[in-house]
Amino acid sequence: MHIITVGLSHKTAPVELRELLAVPDSRMGEALKRLMTYSSVKEGMLLQTCNRVEVYAVVDQVESGFSAVQEFLVDSHLSLSAEQLLPHLYWYSGDRTIAHLFRVTASLDSMVVGEPQILGQVKDAFRSALTHNTSGVILNKLVQKAISVAKRVRSETRIAENAVSVSYAAVELAKKVFGDLSARTVMLVGAGEMAKLAAKHLINHGVRQVLLTTRDPVRARTMANRFQGSPIPFEEFRSEMAKADIVICSTGASHYLISAEDVQRAVRERMNRPIFLIDVSVPRNIDPAVREVDNAFLFDIDDLEMHVEQNREERRAESVKAEAIAQEEVAVIQKWLQTLVATPTIVALRKRAEDIKQAELDKALGRLSTLSDQDRETIEGLASSIVNKLIHGSVVTLKSVAQSSNGAIYIDAARRFYDLDSGEEASEEDDQLSSSIVASETVKSASDQKNVQHVDEPKFSHEAKG
Amino acid sequence: MTVVFFQLTLGLYFLGTVMFLVCLDRRSEVLSTIALGLAGFGFFTHTIALAFQLLSGDDLKWVTFHKAMSFFSWSLVLVFLVVAIRQHLYVLGSFILPLAFLSLVSTAILPTEAPVLHPMFQAVWVHVTLSMLGTVGFAVAFVAGLMYLMQERLLKSKQFNVLYFKLPPLDFLDKLNQRSILLGFPFLTLGILTGAISAQITLGAYLSWNPEQTWAVVTWVFYLFVLMGRVTVGWRAKKAAYLTIVGFAGVLLTFLGVILKSSGVPVS
Known part of the structure; x- marks a missing residue:
């Protein structure tokens, strides 16, 4: 049994090609079934996002597996030819497949490293494979491990911690001023996209009230509906500014709309409560002299970019740690895979039986000190023959099925029934993971949603499904 | 031991x-x-x-x-x-x-x-304990003020360094500042009152305006203003931070008065 992957990603293929390979959710079953028609493919899973299409498969021979999966990919779209596709594909087998899957799931291979959607997408792919019965003992174990590795990376490194989008950076900065954002008021001046995104993030973080103003009253009303805010006449927004803790400015005006005096007055009216201003308009709409006003904090688009860049640096640094975690886990899974061969399992099974027999004999014979040598031999013979007969069936089955496509299942089952891997504490945790994946959608959406805001900037594409 | x-x-x-x-x-x-x-x-x-x-x-x-x-x-x-x-x-x-x-x-x-005070007044430790608890409040306010100014400067100058990430939000520091003074102030008030009583017993006068007492009263009045100023004229945020740092300097001077007095240097 070998584990392989063949696929392409944003690093190797243009979006036009990735689009062609994408299988709609409704036809996933069909695609998986087609994959399984190749005789060398024993287990299969199809992972696809905007940025990648990958097939993970368990095959009996690496070479025939590669060509099968490759053929599968070429056939997935009528207009595709092998010559067109091949230069963009990558092929991994064995350790490298495992490492790749772990890296992908932990968002180390993403366009925006650390973005959270990919974990959900891997879970989706796995769920499809489970639903259509194309995943077996090896893929189950691998993907579950990949998911737990991703979680470990998330909790042990700061790879997903800080904002890597400009609009989200605004939220982080606002939090550094105000701490808790609930009970705060935000004022939107103008209706630029970036400003709307930032406002959306702020609302998600509990901002209580939204005031908004644009030159066009109709637009102000539609925006008011969208954000459930109160519109303010454009002529009056300067005098209303004192009510806002956060002011986001993004208009098409070619001059400064907010002067240092305006802000000074607002701060005075606010009795020196800090006011936080974001200017995402180009050319700028807030006079940079506002920086000199005490208790006013002005950030323009460059400042936000700088904040984001710092966070990206941080993520890059953290991804080194994450890579190490992934490598470490590859070794763990590799060890498990090696046990899935018949001979060592049979040896382990015999040893286990022998150990138990010997231990029980020692105990019993210790108590029966008066026995003659002959009695002793009889008892020992009895113990041996019980044990041997008991495991005989298992050994024969293991030998006969080892080479079949279900071999891994039997071997894994035998290892569990006879507790041959005691000391490998991870397996139980993985089982729970599996059932939680199958059973509940909610876990995924709840845990992923809170981080979604980090990367939904239009200017950065990411692993989200197209 | x-x-x-x-x-x-x-x-x-x-x-x-x-x-x-x-x-x-x-x-x-x-x-x-x-x-x-x-x-x-x-x-x-x-x-x-x-x-x-x-x-x-x-x-x-x-x-x-x-x-x-x-x-x-x-x-x-x-x-x-x-x-x-x-x-x-x-x-x-x-x-x-x-x-x-x-x-x-x-x-x-x-x-x-x-001894700080004449030991004739047996309950002098009450005075010292209360004053010290008041001082703890002001010390925390001082630290909060210091951290506020640092964080404010980092935000203003856009230095998103490790310290920036570690320091808490400005609002938190401002609240910590206010609350510590609010907690420290009643203790200082009681400390001064008990001090006055013990002075009456040991020295025969509630207030003799020696450096220690003078600074204690000045400090008290100062913090009273700081507290009132926040509500009335908006002495909060950066201003409050500066004020509490200055106030704590007053507290330190009071201590100095105590040390000078108790180490026998002629004062007044």
């Missing part, structure tokens, strides 16, 4: 301080946890030292400058541990622990075992 524990405490606070200062520009959680552990262990030995002192009871309880400062330092660390653990705000240690350490060091280097 007491001395051993004091020295142990001093050592632990020193190590904790160094550790916390090292932590300032490092993101390692491990280091700050170790620093917190050192502070916590130091607090433990400090408590034992103070308990020994109390139980030995061979002299009046808090009447010497040494003991007052030691108590101050102990309360400061207590407040720090409570706030740091509850708010998960270890960075506070980089500011408070040095202060606690220095106050404890001051007891070791200042040659004053003389």
